[in-house]
Amino acid sequence: MFNSAKTRHSLVLLLSLIFVSSVAVQVSAQQGFEIIPINDKVVMLQAPDGGGNIGAFYGPDGVLLIDDRWDRDTESLLEAVGELTDQPIRFAVNTHIHPDHIGGNNNLAEYGVVILAHESVRLKMLTELRIPRRGGMFFPQPSAQARPVITYSKAISFHLNEEEVRVFLAPPAHTDGDSFVHFVQSDALHLGDVFRTNFYPIIDHYNGGSYLGMIEAMALAIEIAGPTTKVIPGHGFGLSDRAGMVEVYDMMITVRDRVAALIAQGMSLEEVLAAAPTADLDERWGGEATWNQNDLLPIVYEELTQ
Numbered sequence: 001m002f003n004s005a006k007t008r009h010s011l012v013l014l015l016s017l018i019f020v021s022s023v024a025v026q027v028s029a030q031q032g033f034e035i036i037p038i039n040d041k042v043v044m045l046q047a048p049d050g051g052g053n054i055g056a057f058y059g060p061d062g063v064l065l066i067d068d069r070w071d072r073d074t075e076s077l078l079e080a081v082g083e084l085t086d087q088p089i090r091f092a093v094n095t096h097i098h099p100d101h102i103g104g105n106n107n108l109a110e111y112g113v114v115i116l117a118h119e120s121v122r123l124k125m126l127t128e129l130r131i132p133r134r135g136g137m138f139f140p141q142p143s144a145q146a147r148p149v150i151t152y153s154k155a156i157s158f159h160l161n162e163e164e165v166r167v168f169l170a171p172p173a174h175t176d177g178d179s180f181v182h183f184v185q186s187d188a189l190h191l192g193d194v195f196r197t198n199f200y201p202i203i204d205h206y207n208g209g210s211y212l213g214m215i216e217a218m219a220l221a222i223e224i225a226g227p228t229t230k231v232i233p234g235h236g237f238g239l240s241d242r243a244g245m246v247e248v249y250d251m252m253i254t255v256r257d258r259v260a261a262l263i264a265q266g267m268s269l270e271e272v273l274a275a276a277p278t279a280d281l282d283e284r285w286g287g288e289a290t291w292n293q294n295d296l297l298p299i300v301y302e303e304l305t306q
C-alpha cells in the first residue's frame with residue numbers, strides 16, 4: 001500500500017513537472033511568492049502586490065492550498081510549493097468567489113487537484129463574475145473545470161498531516177460565501193478577504209456581502225483566536241494576529257457608529273459624505289484608489305437605513 005501511494009505521488013509529481021513546463025510557455029510575467037512560515041506545516045504565500053494571500057498546509061499526506069490567486073500565478077505557486085515539499089497538491093479551498101482567489105482553479109484542476117468551496121461559490125461560477133471595484137467590474141465566467149467538485153453548506157474538515165483543518169462558512173461579510181479556515185493544532189487562521197490589514201474592508205454587494213455581517217464575522221474570528229494565533233489576511237503584507245483583528249474590528253465599529261450618529265441627525269447620504277466622518281481614519285485605511293471611504297460609506301449608510 002505504501003508502495004502504491006508512493007508510485008501515485010511520483011506520478012503526480014511527474015505530471016506536475018510536465019504541467020509546469022507547459023504553463024511556462026503561456027506565462028510571460030513571472031511573479032514569485034514570498035514564503036512566510038507559521039510553523040513546519042503552514043505557510044503564507046505572499047505575492048509582491050500583497051493581494052490574494054495564499055495559505056499552504058503541507059506534510060507527508062500532501063498539500064492543501066487556501067486560495068490560488070490568478071491564472072497567471074500558477075507556475076510560481078507550484079514552484080513555491082515545490083520548495084516546501086515533494087508531496088503533491090491534493091486539495092485547494094476557495095475562500096470566496098473573487099477572481100484573484102480562484103484564478104488558479106482551472107490550472108490546478110488540470111493537475112489533478114480537488115477544488116472545494118462553499119456551495120455559493122460554485123453557483124456564482126455558473127455566470128460571469130462581478131466585483132465591486134470601479135463601479136462593478138465584470139470578469140469572464142470561469143471554465144467548467146475551474147468549478148469546485150466538492151461543496152459544503154456549512155463546514156468541512158480535513159484530517160491530514162496529523163492535524164485537523166476546519167473550513168466553515170462565515171456570516172455574510174465580504175460576500176455571502178466566505179469561508180474561514182482554522183488550522184487547529186497549528187493555531188492559525190486564514191480569513192480570506194473578510195480580513196484585510198491594509199485598507200478599508202471591501203463589502204461586495206453584488207455577491208451578497210454585508211458591512212454589519214462583516215463586523216459579526218470579525219467578532220467570530222476574534223473569539224476563535226488566542227493570544228498566539230497567527231492570522232493570514234486575504235490582503236495585506238505579512239502575518240497578523242488577534243491584536244490586528246481587533247484593530248480592524250474597532251475601526252469598523254467606529255465607522256458604523258459615526259455614520260449612525262449622522263443618520264440620527266437626519267442627514268442624507270450626500271450630507272454624510274460631505275461631513276467626512278472618517279477623515280482621521282482615511283490615512284490609515286483609505287489609500288486604495290479603487291476602494292476607499294467613498295466606496296465604503298454609501299454601503300454603511302444604506303445598511304443602516306434599511
Ligand SMILES: [Zn+2]
Binds near residue numbers: 096098101193
Ligand atoms: Zn475578495
